[in-house]
Amino acid sequence: MKPDDRRQAIMDVLMEAGTASVEELSFRFGVSKMTVHRDLDDLEQAGLLRKVHGGASIQSSPQFESDFRYREKIATSEKRRLGEYAATLVEPGQSVIIDDSSTAGAIAGFLKDIRPLTVITNNLGVITDLSGVPGMNLIALGGHYSKRFNGFFGVVTEEALRSLRADVAFLSSSAVEGTAAFHQDQEVVQIKRQMVKSANRKYLLVDHGKFGRSALHFLMGLEAFDAVLTGSEVSDGHARELGDAGVGLLRIDNQKIMEKA
C-alpha cells in the first residue's frame, strides 16, 4: 500500500466514523504512529481534517460541508454502490444526463464500459473523467463555472439543456424531507429542473444521510422521478413514508437491491 493510498484510506475511515485515534490507525494500517502523524499532518495541511490530541476528526463546518471536495469523499462506498447500480439502468446507445452532484458523478466510472453512449453533463469531474474514453459521445453543458459545485450553471447551461433530450437522467439533491427534494442553491435548482424536463426516465440518487434533512430551496416532489435510489442503510420509517406516497424506492444493498417499494 502506497502512502497516497493509505492517506485516502484514512480519509475513508474518518468519513465513516467522524473521528479516529492515532493508535487505531497505526494498528489498522500496520505502520508506526509517527507515520500516522505524518499522514495526518499532510491531510490537515490539505484542509481535509483537523488534528486533535490523540487522533484526528473530520472538518465539519457548514461551509466545509457544501464544498465539493468534501462532498465527493463522504459516504464514498454508498455512492459507489448507487453509481454501480444506476449504471445497470443504462443500455448501450442511449443518452444519459448526469447532474453536478458527486453522487451522480459516481456513475461516470461505471458507464465507461457501456458503449456507444452519449453523456450530457455540467459536472466538470465527469467531463474530465470521460473525456478521451473511446466510443463515448460526451456533451458538456456550458455555463459559468462554480468552484463550490465543480460544475457549470446559468442561462447558458439551461438553454443548452433545452435543446437536448436524453433517455435517462441521474440527479441528486442535498436533502430529502417528506416526499420532496431540496437544495441550498437556487441556480443549481434551475438546472436540475430543466434536466428532469429534458429526460424520459429520471432517477434521484441520494445517500441515506440526506433523508429527514431540509434545505433552503424546494427542488421538486419525488413523484417526478421514476425511482429514488438510496443505500440499504436508510431507515424503515423513511422508506415507508415514500412507499405510502407511491414513490418508487430502490434500496441498494452491497450485493443487490434489497427492496422494491
Added chain:
Amino acid sequence: MKPDDRRQAIMDVLMEAGTASVEELSFRFGVSKMTVHRDLDDLEQAGLLRKVHGGASIQSSPQFESDFRYREKIATSEKRRLGEYAATLVEPGQSVIIDDSSTAGAIAGFLKDIRPLTVITNNLGVITDLSGVPGMNLIALGGHYSKRFNGFFGVVTEEALRSLRADVAFLSSSAVEGTAAFHQDQEVVQIKRQMVKSANRKYLLVDHGKFGRSALHFLMGLEAFDAVLTGSEVSDGHARELGDAGVGLLRIDNQKIMEKA
C-alpha cells in the same frame, strides 16, 4: 532535472528538429545513452515518437499532426511568447474568448493575474487550468467533446456563443495562406466564426510555421482581425504580403514586439 522533465525536453527537441540521435541527446542532457534509450522506449510506448537506428524521429502521420497532444507541444516557446504578449492586451474586468487551439490556450496561464476577468472558452485545457482560480469568472461553452481538439463543438456551442458578447477574442488556425486563414475541420470553423462575431476586438495567434500552408476549409480573411500575432521567426516575405494587404501584423520577439506593420 527529473526523468519526466527530461522526457518532455526530449519531445521539445524532437518537435523542433524532427529527429535526434541518441548520442546527441545523451550529451545534451548529461545522461548515459542507456538512459536515453530508456526514455525513448518510454515515449515510443506512449506513441509520441518512433525509434530508428541511432536515434528517434517524430511521429508525423497526418492523423498525428492534428492530434492535440502533438499540437500542444510543438513550438512551445513561441506559443508561450505569443500567449504572454496577448495577455497584455487584456485589462482587468474585461471578458475574453479563447478558442480550442493550444496556441490560444497558452494565454490562459498569463491571464491568472489579471483579475477580475471573465473567460469564455470551449477549450478543455483552459477550463481545467482556470477552474478554481479565484476572481476568475469562467464560462464554459458546452457542446460535444472532441478528443482530437480537446474541446467542445457543435450547435450547442454555437448557440451558447450567440448569447454571449466579449471584449476580446483570441483565436488560432492551423494554416495561413496569402491573407486568409484555413482550418482542417468544418465544425471547428463554425465555432471560430461565431467567436469572431461575438467579440469586439479579435486577434489571430499563429506560430510562424503556419504561414504558407493551407488546409481544407477556408476560415476567414485576415482582415477580420484587429491584428495577427506571430513569432519574429516569420519570414519577411510573408510579413510583407500581409502588410501590403493592410493586415495588422505583430511579430513578437523574445523581449518585445519587433515590428508593427
Added chain:
DNA sequence: TTGAAATATCACATATAGATGTTATCTTTT
C-alpha cells in the same frame, strides 16, 4: 498548580523503490 501519564515532535538511522550507469552480449547496418 503541579507532576505523572499520555501524546506529539524532532533528529537521525534505516529501508526501499526508482533511476542511472557499466559492462558484456546480442543485433543491425554497411
Added chain:
DNA sequence: AAAAGATAACATCTATATGTGATATTTCAA
C-alpha cells in the same frame, strides 16, 4: 565480417518513506 548501435543484467546511487528513541508538549487528576 567489421563497426555501430541496441539490449540485458547487474551494481550503484538517490530521493522518499518509514522507524526509533530522545526530548518536548499536552492533558488530567490530585
